[in-house]
Amino acid sequence: MTVRRSGLGRVLIVALTGVIAFSWAAAPAAADPDDEIGKIEEEIEKEADELEGIVEDYNAISEDLAKTKSKIKKLEKKLAPYEEELDELYDSTEGLATAAYKQQGLSEMSAFLNAGTPERFVDRITLLDGVSASTAEIIGKIVDKKAKYDEDLAVLEDLRVDLAESEELLQEKKDTITEGIEGLQKDRKDAFGPDAGYVPDYIPGDRGKIVSQAMAQRGKPYVWAASGPGGYDCSGLILDAYRQLGINLPHNAAAQYNMSMHISRDQLQPGDAVFYNGLQHVAMYIGDGYVVHAPTFGDVVKVEPLDQAATPYYGAGRFI
Incomplete structure (x- = not known):
């Protein structure tokens, strides 16, 4: 047969x-x-x-x-x-x-x-x-x-x-x-480069685009009420990253939190927003317990451990 x-x-x-x-x-x-x-x-x-x-x-x-x-x-x-x-x-x-x-x-x-x-x-x-x-x-x-x-x-x-x-x-x-x-x-x-500190693995897809955009701004100065390209404040950095996907966010940390889907800390994924100090500050989670953010006057966009970026931790939000 x-x-x-x-x-x-x-x-x-x-x-x-x-x-x-x-x-x-x-x-x-x-x-x-x-x-x-x-x-x-x-x-x-x-x-x-x-x-x-x-x-x-x-x-x-x-x-x-x-x-x-x-x-x-x-x-x-x-x-x-x-x-x-x-x-x-x-x-x-x-x-x-x-x-x-x-x-x-x-x-x-x-x-x-x-x-x-x-x-x-x-x-x-x-x-x-x-x-x-x-x-x-x-x-x-x-x-x-x-x-x-x-x-x-x-x-x-x-x-x-x-x-x-x-x-x-x-x-x-x-x-x-x-x-x-x-x-x-x-x-x-x-x-x-050797001075980058923590660098997350590249993440394909929309989350990867958001993280890559925020990471590309490292070293740029904190500028009040700015959302790039020359400088950023905290909510301006988040606004600019999500703008790459056609998502329009308000230029205010509290307003961004209210617009987001609230998630617990253990649900954080790269690209999610992390809020601090009674919604006075916002950073972007990039994985492994790190965030990228625009800290304050006289500083630059940088990567820091989530718990050292600002205090106290308030909550987290998701836009995608």
Whole structure:
């Protein structure tokens, strides 16, 4: 019996085999460190998008593989009684087959054993002395059922092999891309320079855009009532970051808090706003217990630990 490979497995294997090799270009040296960081972030974004697709494909393959394995187990369980019944029948007919060999010769016995289809098997087994037509018919039905189940089992097993191969290839590509992104994240942190202090990993998507915009303002002076590009006050820095997404926030910390969805401290994600001192100050959470903010007159936009940026902590808010 010839079993065809599943279309899904075949397509995935062909597609993935050609893309396992993965490389990324090192960020070119640039006079403007922000430009270098931007190029690295673009590459991370690109690879993160590809990784997201690979992960979804991997999850789908894993689910299909689990379902196929379950089908194989059910079919094997269903086959078990027939296997036992066939064994008993083979045992009971062993004497008849031996007698046929002695009485009718090797050529006749070979014809019997190689009947091919269950129908021909029934026709030929009735030629053996001592086998009734009803017994032959029962044996033929069992052989027929066994043949059909064997065929189904072979198809499922072939699909399982295809899916397992695709899963392995997807895992390999997933690992390769992940390793590449980790290298790019390191390059990005290095590009910020030794004086940067804490630098969060780049976050693809809208939250990443917000954090990147705020981080790009580091070192710029605190300017009252300013929202960039030359300087910022605390709420102006948050306003400017969210403006990149087309989200218009008021230029006031208390008003921003009232506009936000209030969240607990343990729910903070990069890009969320952190409020202090009775809503007199606001900063942006960037991960790992750090915020970026515009502190006060005579200072610059900087990164600091959440609990050292200002006091006392008031609450947190989310806009996306």
